[in-house]
Amino acid sequence: xxxxxxxxxxxxxxxxxxxxxxxxxxxxxxxxxxxxxxxxxxxxxxxxxxxxxxxxxxxxxxxxxxxxxxxxxxxxxxxxxxxxxxxxxxxxxxxxxxxxxxxxxxxxxxxxxxxxxxxxxxxxxxxxxxxxxxxxxxxxxxxxxxxxxxxxxxxxxxxxxxxxxxxxxxxxxxxxxxxxxxxxxxxxxxxxxxxxxxxxxxxxxxxxxxxxxxxxxxxxxxxxxxxxxxxxxxxx
Amino acid sequence: xxxxxxxxxxxxxxxxxxxxxxxxxxxxxxxxxxxxxxxxxxxxxxxxxxxxxxxxxxxxxxxxxxxxxxxxxxxxxxxxxxxxxxxxxxxxxxxxxxx
Numbered sequence: 660x661x662x663x664x665x666x667x668x669x670x671x672x673x674x675x676x677x678x679x680x681x682x683x684x685x686x687x688x689x690x691x692x693x694x695x696x697x698x699x700x701x702x703x704x705x706x707x708x709x710x711x712x713x714x715x716x717x718x719x720x721x722x723x724x725x726x727x728x729x730x731x732x733x734x735x736x737x738x739x740x741x742x743x744x745x746x747x748x749x750x751x752x753x754x755x756x757x758x759x760x761x762x763x764x765x766x767x768x769x770x771x772x773x774x775x776x777x778x779x780x781x782x783x784x785x786x787x788x789x790x791x792x793x794x795x796x797x798x799x800x801x802x803x804x805x806x807x808x809x810x811x812x813x814x815x816x817x818x819x820x821x822x823x824x825x826x827x828x829x830x831x832x833x834x835x836x837x838x839x840x841x842x843x844x845x846x847x848x849x850x851x852x853x854x855x856x857x858x859x860x861x862x863x864x865x866x867x868x869x870x871x872x873x874x875x876x877x878x879x880x881x882x883x884x885x886x887x888x889x890x891x892x893x894x895x
Numbered sequence: 896x897x898x899x900x901x902x903x904x905x906x907x908x909x910x911x912x913x914x915x916x917x918x919x920x921x922x923x924x925x926x927x928x929x930x931x932x933x934x935x936x937x938x939x940x941x942x943x944x945x946x947x948x949x950x951x952x953x954x955x956x957x958x959x960x961x962x963x964x965x966x967x968x969x970x971x972x973x974x975x976x977x978x979x980x981x982x983x984x985x986x987x988x989x990x991x992x993x994x
Contacts, residue, residue: 683977701902708910713941717948718909726901732908737944739916744937746920747927765917822988825960828953829967829983831945836971836979838942840935847939848946855950864951871947872940879939883932 663788670792673779677771678800681712685801687826688715689808690815694823695722702809706802710767713834714738720827721865730865737872745773752780753790760787767794846882851875959990 661669685706692702697719709715714735721730746765753761764787772794779785815821835848855871862870929937953964967983974982 687980697902701899701906704903705906705909708906709913711913713945714909714913717945718905720948720952724899726899726905728901728905728908731905732912734944734948735909736912736916738941739913740937740940742913742916743919743923744927744929746917747923747925748920750920750924761921762918765920766914768917822984822991825952825963825984825987826980828949828960828964829980830976831949832953832964832967832983833971833974833976833979835942835945836968837976838938838945840938843935843939844942847943851943851946852950852954855947856954859951859955867951868944868947871950872944875943875947876936876939879943880932880936883935886935887932 661783663786666786666788667792669779670789670794671796673775674772674793674797677775678797681771681797681801682804684712684830685804686808686811687830688712688719689805689810690812691716691823691827692719692722692805693809693812695719696724697722697809699806699809699813703802703806706805707798709735710769710798710801711735711739712769712801716827716830721868723864727865730868734865734868737868742768745770749773749776749780752776752785755784755786756790757787764790764794767798769797772797843879843882843886846878847875850878957994959987959994962990962994963987 688706689699689702692705692715693699697705705715705718709718717734717738718731721727721734746768749765749768750761753764756764772790775793776785776790779789783789835844838844851871851874854874855867858870859867949964952960954961963983963986966986967979970979970982
């Protein structure tokens with residue numbers, strides 16, 4: 660059986676590509692947050708307490724003065740709702756964890772370390788040494804580089820000058836590609852995009868997020884049902 | 896460096912709901928049995944929200960932004976995230992000059 664030390668070393672060697680990939684994303688997040696007027700301390704606090712890339716980018720895009728608290732919290736909840744399924748799948752594999760280690764370990768469960776832990780659990784017992792050795796450098800890197808990005812971004816000034824304001828839109832389009840699951844996603848994206856843009860024009864922010872999300876969800880439900888029906892029909 | 900009280904409340908609220916989603920598995924593990932259709936709808940939440948957030952800037956700002964969004968979407972079919980961002984930013988800067 661591998662020692663805790665071996666497990667920790669495995670965790671480190673598994674996570675480092677994700678840590679490296681997080682550097683430019685965190686820099687960009689910090690810079691864009693600074694462009695919206697968030698202080699470096701606020702960027703550090705949000706990254707350390709929330710630690711969810713997609714939700715944080717969405718929040719900064721929605722950020723205004725005064726902060727629209729309801730829209731920010733609701734958008735965060737929706738984007739992170741997938742965590743419910745991820746943790747439901749991971750928790751039965753945390754058998755070697757004390758209750759405190761479970762509560763603490765899940766605090767920083769993100770897409771990357773969750774996926775690596777699921778992969779690890781297929782061949783080995785998932786240990787706290789592996790999980791925390793994998794998660795700690797990931798969190799430390801994201802928080803410190805995001806803070807650095809906010810200091811650099813504040814020095815650079817208006818992000819529109821370099822088209823950096825469009826970086827949000829581009830990141831979100833790239834993230835949607837990562838969540839792509841065929842025709843159902845295409846219907847979701849079309850419904851969410853059109854209803855959100857129309858609501859934005861007719862009712863103004865922050866209602867476009869709610870309207871777009873609900874229409875996208877409805878389209879996914881409808882398209883998934885249609886797809887199932889066609890599968891059933893195709894069977895002899 | 897400064898703290899705005901409303902910003903602080905918003906950050907704490909975001910942290911709270913995020914942790915709730917991450918800890919939910921402790922209560923749900925082994926009890927969650929979604930139908931394939933419900934599962935598909937659940938999987939569609941992140942792209943639906945992401946698109947809902949950016950749709951105004953992509954579709955209701957101007958032709959330069961809409962054109963750049965189309966180019967970015969094409970790039971997203973074959974490039975990693977940072978490549979997609981680079982293509983999108985260059986496209987919007989170029990289109991803002993010409994459109």
